[in-house]
Amino acid sequence: GQQVMQIPQYQHVQEGEDFTTYCNSSTTLSNIQWYKQRPGGHPVFLIQLVKSGEVKKQKRLTFQFGEAKKNSSLHITATQTTDVGTYFCAGPGVYGSGNTGKLIFGQGTTLQVKP
Amino acid sequence: EAGVAQSPRYKIIEKRQSVAFWCNPISGHATLYWYQQILGQGPKLLIQFQNNGVVDDSQLPKDRFSAERLKGVDSTLKIQPAKLEDSAVYLCASSSLGRAGGRNTQYFGPGTRLTVL
Numbered sequence: 001g002q003q004v005m006q007i008p009q010y011q012h013v014q015e016g017e018d019f020t021t022y023c024n025s026s027t028t029l030s031n032i033q034w035y036k037q038r039p040g041g042h043p044v045f046l047i048q049l050v051k052s053g054e055v056k057k058q059k060r061l062t063f064q065f066g067e068a069k070k071n072s073s074l075h076i077t078a079t080q081t082t083d084v085g086t087y088f089c090a091g092p093g094v095y096g097s098g099n100t101g102k103l104i105f106g107q108g109t110t111l112q113v114k115p
Numbered sequence: 116e117a118g119v120a121q122s123p124r125y126k127i128i129e130k131r132q133s134v135a136f137w138c139n140p141i142s143g144h145a146t147l148y149w150y151q152q153i154l155g156q157g158p159k160l161l162i163q164f165q166n167n168g169v170v171d172d173s174q175l176p177k178d179r180f181s182a183e184r185l186k187g188v189d190s191t192l193k194i195q196p197a198k199l200e201d202s203a204v205y206l207c208a209s210s211s212l213g214r215a216g217g218r219n220t221q222y223f224g225p226g227t228r229l230t231v232l
Contacts, residue, residue, distance in 0.1 A: 004157075033220070042206060042223040043158065088157050092219070101146060101212040101219045102171050105157030 002027050004091050006106035014114050019076040021109035023089035030092055032065055032072045033103065038085040046087075079113045086110045117142065119224035121207050127230045133195035136227045140188070140209030146170070148221060149182055149192050150206040158206055164190060165213045197231045204228050 003026040013019050023032065031050045035043035047056055049065035049072060056063045060083075062075045076083055090103040120139040128134050140147050146165050150158035161180065163171040167187040175182070179198070184190040194201055208221040 031219075042226050043208075043221075045220050045222065048220065090157075093160070101165075101210065102148070102160050102163050103219070103221065105159070107155070107157045 002091075002093055002104055004089060004104045004106040006087075006089060006109050008109055009107065010110045010112070012112045012114065013079050015081060016078050019079050019083070019111055021074050021087050021089075021111075023072045023074075023106055025070045025091050025104075027091075028069050030069075032069075033090045034063060034072075034074055035088045035090060035105075036085050037088065037108070041085075043088060076111075079111070081113050081115050084111060084113050119207055119209055119222055121205075121224035121227055123227055124225060125228050125230075127232065128197055129232050130199055131196040133193065134197055134229060135191050135193045136205050136207075136229075138190045138192070138207030138224060140190075140207070141222055144209035144211050144222075145187075145213030146210045147184055147190050148208040148210075149190070150208065150223075152204045152206055152226070154203070161192070194229075197229075199231050202229055202231045 005024050007022050031048055033048045034046040036046055037043045047063050052069050053067045054065045060077045064073045086108040088105050088108045090105045093102040093104040122137050148163050149161045151161055152158045161175045162182045164184040167184050180194055182192045204226040206226045207224045210219055210221045212219050
């Protein structure tokens, strides 16, 4: 079945270091979304990428959608303790005759930042 | 704008007991989702409603799980009887998908942490 995979599963960095998580889909995606889940919290929407090769920035976060629309990455420059949490990518799933709006989530990358 | 509300926040039950979770989505959101999130994993969709109709329940274990959204607003998810492997966080989310100009950005509630002993 359709799968979305993320690596690494965990990353420990020193505050100020950079961080990157990678997301790969078994199928071509029409778009990809990224969510952040703080410890004990719930997923919160960060961004959606739609176009092939698209790059979007939010302050220290840079999101990229691959040319083939099967992979994506999130890069955080100069991490801060507030960046701690689990970052999920999610792609539209297909059910029955087409896209119903469901999302298939990756297993997430948990980021720990040492002050 | 009020977010997605869920109750209870925590529930501990014995195996073979039943449990129900409640969700109130963001006002005006046509689509409601129930997810199961097992520790260390991403959310897994159990069921998706658009208004009061089921869009996708392919991953719902129908022998023990049921869900309804009778008036197209609030929803309840029930487990009967519960098994040890049902221990997880149950997340409700909603989106404006299904309305004119609607988007698939999903807004999650705080979740219900279920422990089955």
